[in-house]
Amino acid sequence: DTGVSQDPRHKITKRGQNVTFRCDPISEHNRLYWYRQTLGQGPEFLTYFQNEAQLEKSRLLSDRFSAERPKGSFSTLEIQRTEQGDSAMYLCASSLGTSGGGDTQYFGPGTRLTVL
């Protein structure tokens, strides 16, 4: 049973560069989530997909952030023109949802982004 995987695990970039992260959910899970966690804080919700549809985006997700989930499988999160404030751990989670909310979300190991 393969869990949620994320790639890369670590990314160091210079301010102003673009970065892209990938998340592969648990295979039968139809829902996928992105969260951001800064040091010493709890994760904060960024966005949510049900299959290929992006159903909710947080106000934290500025115009420089874009997420996709083509064909309802893996997802990518791109940050354009990175800023030092983007330095954080980016967590992906997936769940199997039928209707309503409250699914148990299973998390990947995260991608730690450092913007110099």
Add this chain to the structure above:
Amino acid sequence: AQKVTQAQTEISVVEKEDVTLDCVYETRDTTYYLFWYKQPPSGELVFLIRRNSFDEQNEISGRYSWNFQKSTSSFNFTITASQVVDSAVYFCALSEAFEAAGNKLTFGGGTRVLVKP
């Protein structure tokens, strides 16, 4: 808006002591779900328990137990006879029940537990 508060930022205990982590939540919904996750030093969030707002029965799983009290909006977590491997950051989280809400988790700030040998 949803809010989860974990007032204890860090707890240090000696092995075999019991430790209780507090979680207080706020929501306007009558149907909601509460979760606890563990984040060990490796960084990956590990799911521990899910409880819906209609089920106020306490639960025990091995050395872990949970006390859900709707009257005080609390969902506390106790580790009995702590072990060094329990050292981690523990997060309490809340999710609304309705799909329109996006099914997002709102996390507390976490409680770091340090178990000394």
